[in-house]
Amino acid sequence: MLKHSAFLPCALVSFVLLTGCGVTQSPSATVGPAGPAGAPGLIFLNAYTATLQYVPTDVVTYQGSSYVALATSTGVAPVGATASATDWAVLAQAGATGAPGAVGAVGAAGPQGIPGLSGAQGPAGSPGTAGAQGAVGVAGAQGVQGPVGPIGLTLQSSYLPNQQYAARDVVLYQGSSYVALAANMGVAPLGAAMSGVNWAVLAQAGATGATGLQGPAGLTGAMGPQGPQGAAGPQGMMGLPGATGAMGPQGLMGLQGSTGAMGAIGQQGTPGVAGAQGTQGPAGAAGAQGSQGVAGSQGPTGATGATGPAGPSGTSAVSYLQNRKLGVQGDSFSALFNNAWQNVVTSRTGMTLAVQEAHPGKRFDTAFECWSNPAVGGMLGPFTASHNLSGTGGTCAQATFGISDGTLFADSLANVDLEVIELGTNDQSTTLGQLGDATNSGTYYGNMRWVVENYLNAKPTLRVVMVTLQFNNFASAATNQQYADATVAYGNSIGIPVINMFKLGGVNAISSPVLLRDGAHPSDFAFANFYGPVIAQQLQTLF
Secondary structure, rough: OOOOOOOOHHHHEEEEEEEOOOOOOOOOOOOOOOOOOOOOEEEEEEEEEOOOEOOOOOEEEEOEEEEEOOOOEEEEOOOOOOOOOOOEEEHHHHOOEEEEEOOOOOOOOOOOOOOOOOOOOOOOOOOOOOOOOOOOOOOOOOOOOOOOOOOOOOEEEEEOOOOOEEEEEEEOOOOOOEEEEEOOOOOEEEEEEOOOOOOEEEEOOOOOOOOOOOOOOOOOHHHHHOOOOEEEEEEEEOOOOOOOOOOOOOOOOOOOOOOOOOOOOOOOOOOOOOOOOOOOOEEEEEEEEOOOOOOOOOOOOOOOOOOOHHHHHHHHOOOOOOOEEEEEOOOOHOHHHHHHHHHHHHHHHOOOEEEEEEEEOOOOHOOOOHHHHOOOOOOOOOOOOOOOOOOOEEEEHHHHOOOOOOOOOHHHOOOOOOEEEOOOOOOHOOOOOOOOOOOOOOHHHHHHHHHHHHHHHOOOEEEEEEEEOOOOOOHHHHHHHHHHHHHOOOOOOOEOOOOOOHHOOOOOOOOOHEEOOOOOOOOOOHHHHHHHHHHHHHHHHHH
């Protein structure tokens, strides 16, 4: 701890021994012997500070008075509950406040001081009493007209491709806002056509927050009333022929019927000489039917005649699916198992698998996360190959083929004739909702509508087929059927075919231990003999 040396001004020294204060030692004086050491002087340390250590003879000021330390202490204020008569003693008590002195004359203005540092904001003072209303001042002269301000932005709501936009128009597009830099129509704020001269980002959409924890499954609702009888489904595949039954016992021999008497066969007469052909006489009455003669022996086989000329070739029947391009949007049924069901479908129909987006855990509401990860019901952006897929640890590039980074959704369908949407198994905890739910409602019906309508809007000529979930142990059989029926109902409502795997897939509580490998996914045998063939047969029936 720093200490301060005592300092006494020259004016208070009674006898000056040295010449440091401007007084000269008398030349005739004799220096006497040194006196004894005096008692330690007081050391002035300015205002009291609670963090400093004080020792005896230290002097501080505190609340207008000065105190001298009697003992070593730290954090013991000279006045208060912690103070002790053995720690501090009053050196000079603060005097009473004197009467205000007369106001002195105003001194000359001193030079401008260096600006000090801004002090801390003081506490707000109590509101003063409102002053009396002043008299209304004389109206000032009319000010000079200010310059015209810059043209403001015009909000035009969500972007519409068929609307003409002027410079400084503002639109919302895929969660971000954009300002038009030039007049344009049909040029979306994102994509190759934007070229940086038509639009500029005004406010970028925030990143999507982390997915919340899975909530507990809700209680199964009460069974609804019986719906009307649906239309008869297509004829199912013919089952395998059953084993031949065992031979029944030999029946009893019936009674021999009586044989009629056969007449004797007469001898063949000798043929007479053929007479000349007479005139055709009138037809005589038909004679009685003679008895059947003995069959003659088999004559020799005649020589084979020459082969006639080949007839014209008939027209070959060609399936609609032959040489068509197949696209697949699916979950782990499509992503895993080396394209097991897709290979069955392509080999039986003659189609080629051209584009596929599939990864484990995919739901309808995450079907388009590779397209700039839009919110449910939002617009799709360009394909982002580096996007990390939710719940799988992989990227979009690893979960797709046939799509390049930066491709627009409509362009990805240019080489697709038929799109199969195989989703629903992972959606059974999503609120079911009802037909007509909005695409951003977050319900199963709304999510299905969002996915299908994006495909149909991007390519109206695309043939879309939905495949329902099949029986699985992710939920009860009643829940499985409820979501499969919802998929069928939605497909019927917009006129697209639905392959009901819950109804046609052949998996149930009895067969599932053999046909499912883990309570959900088909075994290799089931993919090759049930799941794949059902989809192929249904596609051939539809097209």
